[in-house]
Amino acid sequence: MKLQQNVSLAKHSNYKIGGPARYFFAARTASEVREALRQAKELELRVFVLGGGTNIIFPDKGFDGLVLNVSVGGIRAKKNIVIAGAGVLMKDLLEFAAKRSLAGLAWAGGLPGHVGGAVRGNAGCFGGETKDAIASVRTLNTETLKERTWTNAQCSFTYRSSLFKERDGEEVILEASFRLKRGSMKAIRAEMEDHIRYRKERQPLELPNIGSIFKNVPLSTIPKKLHAQFARV
Numbered sequence: 001m002k003l004q005q006n007v008s009l010a011k012h013s014n015y016k017i018g019g020p021a022r023y024f025f026a027a028r029t030a031s032e033v034r035e036a037l038r039q040a041k042e043l044e045l046r047v048f049v050l051g052g053g054t055n056i057i058f059p060d061k062g063f064d065g066l067v068l069n070v071s072v073g074g075i076r077a078k079k080n081i082v083i084a085g086a087g088v089l090m091k092d093l094l095e096f097a098a099k100r101s102l103a104g105l106a107w108a109g110g111l112p113g114h115v116g117g118a119v120r121g122n123a124g125c126f127g128g129e130t131k132d133a134i135a136s137v138r139t140l141n142t143e144t145l146k147e148r149t150w151t152n153a154q155c156s157f158t159y160r161s162s163l164f165k166e167r168d169g170e171e172v173i174l175e176a177s178f179r180l181k182r183g184s185m186k187a188i189r190a191e192m193e194d195h196i197r198y199r200k201e202r203q204p205l206e207l208p209n210i211g212s213i214f215k216n217v218p219l220s221t222i223p224k225k226l227h228a229q230f231a232r233v
Contacts, residue, residue, distance in 0.1 A: 001025075001035050003066065009058040012050060012069065014112065016208045018058025021048075021067040028071050028087070030174050034145050037172075040066045047142065049172055051086065051117035055210050070116055072174055077102075080180050081135060086116030086173045090123075093178075094192060103183030104133045109195030112211060116173040120164045122157045125212075126195055131157035135179040139164065139171040147174070160215060 007024035010016050027033040040047050046065030071087035075096045084093050090111045097105050107128025118130045119137055137150045156163040164171050
């Protein structure tokens with residue numbers, strides 16, 4: 001296994017900008033993730049873990065280290081549990097679940113990016129969040145190179161964050177298990193398509209973009225004297 005050198009990061013970001021990575025590797029299995037990290041240790045390289053590139057802006061100077069693109073694929077189901085690799089596109093995960101009449105992810109219709117990024121940032125929209133369906137997450141520690149499986153509670157999910165985001169660079173997400181429920185295929189697809197249509201009508205999807213970049217501000221963080229003012233907006 002050989003690391004690529006001087007790879008343009010503009011090709012790996014939705015914004016289509018950014019300089020070169022000194023080293024780059026797209027790992028398609030857990031073994032390849034482990035081997036890439038081992039080589040980075042030998043070369044004493046800084047490591048940046050990259051998912052789908054839908055929520056990042058790379059600097060023009062690039063990255064003087066290893067950009068490890070986690071592209072672990074594969075989707076399988078065990079009754080109402082769906083297990084997806086970190087590199088699986090969210091749209092493919094949704095389609096897999098919809099075909100099996102499994103509900104619980106339709107809120108993510110039109111959500112860009114990969115499963116790993118959605119888990120790390122607890123992606124959410126239209127009243128749903130990734131954490132609501134997570135059963136467990138399997139990761140690889142970048143220091144020990146050992147795997148671990150985390151329960152939903154152990155992931156410490158919060159608004160647009162998780163333990164993996166807070167411990168940035170310590171754990172590489174390999175796959176996630178989603179606990180879904182039986183539902184109506186027609187209703188699931190209708191909700192997915194409604195959300196996709198909403199995005200197409202309001203976001204310039206034909207241009208380089210990363211969708212919405214704003215966070216919802218919890219009312220509890222706003223001084224009470226301003227509640228009435230914001231309620232009128």
